[in-house]
Amino acid sequence: MPDRITLVTALQGAGWHPAAWRVAGPAAQRLTSLRHWRDVVVEQDRLGVDAVTIEDSFTAGPVDAAGDLETRTVVGRLDALLVANAVAPATRAVGLVPTVSVTHTEPFHVATGLQTLDHVSLGRAGWRVQVSPTAREAALFGRRPGGDDAAVLFDEAREVAEVVRRLWDSWDDDAIIRDVATGRFIDRDRIHNAEYEGSFVSVHGASIVPRSPQGRPPVFSLAHRADATAFAVEAADVVLVTPGYGGREARDLLDEIRDLEQVAGSDVRRPVLADLAVLIGSSAAEAADELAALDAAAGAPYSVGSGSDTSVLATTVPELVALIGDLRALGYAGVRLRPLRIPIDSTAIARQLVPGLVTAGLRADVASRPTADLRTRLGIAPAVSRYASSSSLGVSA
Numbered sequence: 001m002p003d004r005i006t007l008v009t010a011l012q013g014a015g016w017h018p019a020a021w022r023v024a025g026p027a028a029q030r031l032t033s034l035r036h037w038r039d040v041v042v043e044q045d046r047l048g049v050d051a052v053t054i055e056d057s058f059t060a061g062p063v064d065a066a067g068d069l070e071t072r073t074v075v076g077r078l079d080a081l082l083v084a085n086a087v088a089p090a091t092r093a094v095g096l097v098p099t100v101s102v103t104h105t106e107p108f109h110v111a112t113g114l115q116t117l118d119h120v121s122l123g124r125a126g127w128r129v130q131v132s133p134t135a136r137e138a139a140l141f142g143r144r145p146g147g148d149d150a151a152v153l154f155d156e157a158r159e160v161a162e163v164v165r166r167l168w169d170s171w172d173d174d175a176i177i178r179d180v181a182t183g184r185f186i187d188r189d190r191i192h193n194a195e196y197e198g199s200f201v202s203v204h205g206a207s208i209v210p211r212s213p214q215g216r217p218p219v220f221s222l223a224h225r226a227d228a229t230a231f232a233v234e235a236a237d238v239v240l241v242t243p244g245y246g247g248r249e250a251r252d253l254l255d256e257i258r259d260l261e262q263v264a265g266s267d268v269r270r271p272v273l274a275d276l277a278v279l280i281g282s283s284a285a286e287a288a289d290e291l292a293a294l295d296a297a298a299g300a301p302y303s304v305g306s307g308s309d310t311s312v313l314a315t316t317v318p319e320l321v322a323l324i325g326d327l328r329a330l331g332y333a334g335v336r337l338r339p340l341r342i343p344i345d346s347t348a349i350a351r352q353l354v355p356g357l358v359t360a361g362l363r364a365d366v367a368s369r370p371t372a373d374l375r376t377r378l379g380i381a382p383a384v385s386r387y388a389s390s391s392s393l394g395v396s397a
Contacts, residue, residue, distance in 0.1 A: 005324060005362040006273060006334025006378060008097075009044050009349055011037075012055040016277050017340040018062075018073035018307065019297035027343055032078055034086050040346055041087045044094055047350035048366035050377055051095030053128050053220065053336065056080035058101060058137040067136070072298060081113050088121040095374035097126030097220055102160040103153060104132060104141040107201055110160065111167035114217050115209040123213030123373030127164075128220040129236065131157050154231045159198040161219065161235040166194035168216045169385040170206035192387045214373050215383035222275065223257070224309045233260040233270070237380050240275040240336055244304040244311030250274055254331055271333035271378055277302075277312045278320065279340040280348040287314035294340065302340070312340070317348065321356040328362060333379065 014021040014028050021028040030036035037054075044052050061075035069075050080098035088096055096117060100110055110127075118125035131153040138144060175190035196203045221236035223229035224245055232239045241253040257272050279294075281287030291314040295301045303312050313320070324335055337353075339345030357363040375382065 004364055005328055005357060006050050006271065007048075007349075007354065007357065007363070008051045008053060008095075008273060008334065008336040009049050009346055010053045010055065010275070010336050010338040011040060011342065011346070012338070013074040013077065013342070015341040015345065016308070016338040017279070017291075017294045017298070017302050018070075019294045020341045021074050022297055023294070023341055023344065031074060032076060034083070037078070037083050038087045038090050040343055041094065041096075042090055043343075043347065043350050045091040048354045048363070049094055049350055050334070051097050051124075051126060051374060053097040053126075054080040054083055054099060056099040056101070056130070058104065058132050058140055059134070063136070081117065084125070085117050085120050088117065088124070091121070091124075093124070095124045095126050095218075095377065096121055097128050097218075097374075099128040099130050101130045101132045102157045103148075104138065104143070105160075107160045107163040107203060108167065108207075111164040112207055112209045114164075115168060115207060115212045118212035118214055118217050119209070123375075125212070125214065125217040126220055126238075126374055127217055128222070129157060129161065129231075130222075150225075150227045154227050156200040157231055158235055159196075159200050163194065163196050163198075163201055163203050165216055166196055166386070167203070167207040168211070168383075169387055170194050171209075171211040172385065172387065173211050173215075176210055211385070214375050215385060216375075218375050218378055218380055223253075224275075229256065230260065233257060233264060233266070237270060237375075238333075238378060239270050239272045241272060242275050242310035245309050246305075250327060250332070251330055268381075271380065272331075273334050273336045274327050274332050275310050275336045275338070277308050277310055277338040277340060278345060278349075279312075279314045280320065280345050280352070281314065281316060284314075284316055284319065287316060290314070291340070310338070317352045317356045320353060321360050321362070324357065325360060325362060 013031050014024040027036055041052055062070045062073060064070050081100055084096040084098040114125055114127050133153055170192050172190035175186050177187050178185060191206050193205050194203050218237040220238045221232035222240045223232040224242040239257055243250040254272055279287055279291050281290055302308055337349055358365055
């Protein structure tokens with residue numbers, strides 16, 4: 001576990017609350033512009049947030065009981081992976097973690113798109129894995145019926161994650177030799193076919209993208225239910241858990257992850273982040289009133305089990321710092337915070353919460369923030385290619 005708390009901001013449109021767009025001001029008019037995303041991400045980067053996740057889905061927005069698009073919340077989105085690539089040159093240190101679904105998508109395109117982001121960001125790419133379970137999403141592709149049960153979706157996701165990692169490993173770090181004397185640009189022996197034949201996907205061949213700075217961008221997965229948790233422990237580098245959902249407490253969730261790691265025989269203790277939805281006010285009363293006003297505008301409360309799959313906190317910076325300190329004491333590596341309002345709460349995270357965590361001794365000052373790749377900042381070991389020879393690792397035979 002890193003010696004400093006990991007802080008990730010989860011970005012979604014005008015914010016996670018369905019009525020957030022009503023208080024977003026000019027930002028609500030720019031949700032499909034690069035300027036909106038660049039402004040929000042650059043602020044997180046400049047003020048010391050470790051990474052941002054960018055939400056995505058094959059649906060334009062939530063649907064009502066009749067299956068029609070809900071009109072009272074933001075509808076429409078930009079592709080998260082493309083947004084991450086677009087904002088990368090404007091940022092310096094923040095990790096960029098787009099959500100990319102493994103359902104209905106080709107592992108080859110997932111792998112090469114994320115490798116490209118890792119190159120463009122100089123080693124700051126991550127991947128939040130997501131499955132797409134609905135018939136509505138399946139209908140967009142028309143290749144198979146929708147509504148697959150969760151077990152099938154996560155079995156497929158395991159195969160896709162495995163194939164993606166094989167493709168990431170398919171080029172050695174030194175495959176490009178640029179040998180002018182012999183006229184060889186690459187050493188073909190240093191490029192390996194990713195051989196895989198599974199129940200859902202099969203791949204033969206190598207990536208078109210040379211090995212990226214991190215080798216394997218860290219994989220994030222949301223463990224908000226039993227099947228998702230089992231997948232996260234098997235396939236992810238960073239696990240996101242949702243306190244309060246289903247009545248589960250933070251301590252129990254962390255214990256569950258560690259127990260599953262032990263059952264799997266894993267000697268790796270993955271960083272576990274508590275995933276929390278937050279509205280930050282100058283006082284507890286103000287925060288509660290502002291959340292109530294948003295709920296009234298939406299026509300329903302936004303709370304755990306009612307629109308949210310995690311605890312929704314109307315809170316202040318000091319209260320949030322204390323909570324994060326308590327989670328750290330339990331053994332959490334950090335938090336992923338879902339701002340209910342963007343830019344109001346995302347700005348409070350960057351401008352107020354980060355200094356509060358520094359004052360509490362939970363983080364170093366931004367000036368001393370490491371600018372290493374995202375794996376290093378998350379405390380994850382460097383990625384070693386499955387094709388690396390003993391000699392290339394400096395190991396004698």
